[in-house]
Amino acid sequence: SYELTQPPSVSESPGQTARITCFGDKLGDKYASWYHQKPGQSPVLVIYQNTKRPSGIPERFSGSNSGNTATLTISGVQGMDEADYYCQAWDSSSAHVIFGGGTKLTVL
Amino acid sequence: QVQLVESGGGVVQPGRSLRLSCAASGFTFNSYTMHWFRQPPGKGLEWVAVILYDGSNKYYADSVKGRFTISRDNSKNMLYVQMNSLRAEDTAVYYCARDRGIFGVVPECFDIWGQGTMVTVSS
Numbered sequence: 001s002y003e004l005t006q007p008p009s010v011s012e013s014p015g016q017t018a019r020i021t022c023f024g025d026k027l028g029d030k031y032a033s034w035y036h037q038k039p040g041q042s043p044v045l046v047i048y049q050n051t052k053r054p055s056g057i058p059e060r061f062s063g064s065n066s067g068n069t070a071t072l073t074i075s076g077v078q079g080m081d082e083a084d085y086y087c088q089a090w091d092s093s094s095a096h097v098i099f100g101g102g103t104k105l106t107v108l
Numbered sequence: 109q110v111q112l113v114e115s116g117g118g119v120v121q122p123g124r125s126l127r128l129s130c131a132a133s134g135f136t137f138n139s140y141t142m143h144w145f146r147q148p149p150g151k152g153l154e155w156v157a158v159i160l161y162d163g164s165n166k167y168y169a170d171s172v173k174g175r176f177t178i179s180r181d182n183s184k185n186m187l188y189v190q191m192n193s194l195r196a197e198d199t200a201v202y203y204c205a206r207d208r209g210i211f212g213v214v215p216e217c218f219d220i221w222g223q224g225t226m227v228t229v230s231s
Contacts, residue, residue, distance in 0.1 A: 001170075033217035035153075042203060042221040043153060054219060086153050090215050095167040097143070097155035097215055 002091040004100035011106040018077045020103045022070040022087030030090065032070035034063060036083040036105075043086065047072060079107050110134035110220055112204050117225030120194055130187040130204030130222055138162070138182035141207035141215060144189045146200035147224075156202070157189060158215050165213075172198075194229045201226050 005023040012018040022032060034047040045054050047063035050070065060075045070089075074081055087100040116128040128144070144156040157168045157178040166178050177190040187204050202225050205218035 031216060035218075037153075042223055043205075043218075044221075045208070045217055045219050048208060048217040048219075084152075088153075088217065092214070096169065097158065099153045099155065102152040 001094060002089075002096070002098050004087055004089060004098050006085075006087060006100035006103045008101070009104045009106065011108055012074075012077050013108050014078060015076055018074040018081070018105060018107075020072045020074075020085050020087075020105065022072075022100050023068055024070075024089065024098075025068060027068050027070055027089065028066045030065075032063065032065045033088045034061075034070075034072045035086045035088065036081075037086065038083045046085075074105075077105075077107055081105060082107050112206065112220055112222035114202060114204055114222040114225040117202065117227045119228045119230060121231050122195060122229055124194055125190070125192045126194060126227060128189045128191070128202055128204075128225060128227070132185045132187065132206075135206070135220075137180075137185040139210050141209070141212050142180060142187045143205045143207060143215070143218060144176075144178060144187075145203045145205060145218075146198075146227075147203070148197075148200040154200070158207070159187070160213060161211055167215075191227070194227075196229050199227060199229050 035043040037043045050065035051063050062073045084102045086102045111133045113131045143158045159166045159178045175193045179188045204222045206220040208219040
């Protein structure tokens with residue numbers, strides 16, 4: 001079955017650039033999406049179709065997807081960006097939605 | 109405003125059944141594919157099932173296939189999941205969510221989520 005792998009945690013200082021990776025076999029051939037989730041809240045879509053931002057998501061959030069790796073980049077990271085981040089893709093061969101295991105972003 | 113509201117969660121004994129509901133408002137429900145997800149306490153997100161906008165196709169996670177049934181009533185703007193033969197490992201917050209694409213036949217991503225409803229399977 002198809003799997004997406006994320007680092008369990010990423011830490012960055014305020015104002016710096018945080019990067020969260022998501023690895024999957026030929027992930028670049030699929031659309032990758034990203035969500036953040038704060039404690040006690042529902043997930044929020046922050047990137048879809050690899051690079052697009054939904055309305056209301058700050059420009060500091062950007063995405064890329066090539067080869068086997070999708071990357072969520074948060075430029076000028078802020079304390080409010082502390083959350084769990086999940087990557088997601090659709091695996092057409094199994095007809096399953098796949099999530100990565102999640103990455104806890106800490107802003108030091 | 110665009111909103112999804114889940115209901116029907118609670119405490120249930122192993123082997124019993126439960127039906128969750130999701131009420132949609134603020135958008136044209138019958139134009140959107142819909143999903144159920146779950147999140148066990150302290151763990152990550154898990155996809156449960158999807159139903160296309162017209163109900164023509166449904167897909168399930170391996171962990172629930174044969175036990176859960178997703179359905180929708182477009183006349184009432186309602187999404188459901190019937191959960192049978194519940195197990196302790198089904199304990200989770202259950203979310204419904206809208207797929208982003210209109211009349212999408214290939215699930216993509218999820219732009220509207222409900223607040224979730226907790227299901228606890230315990231004797």
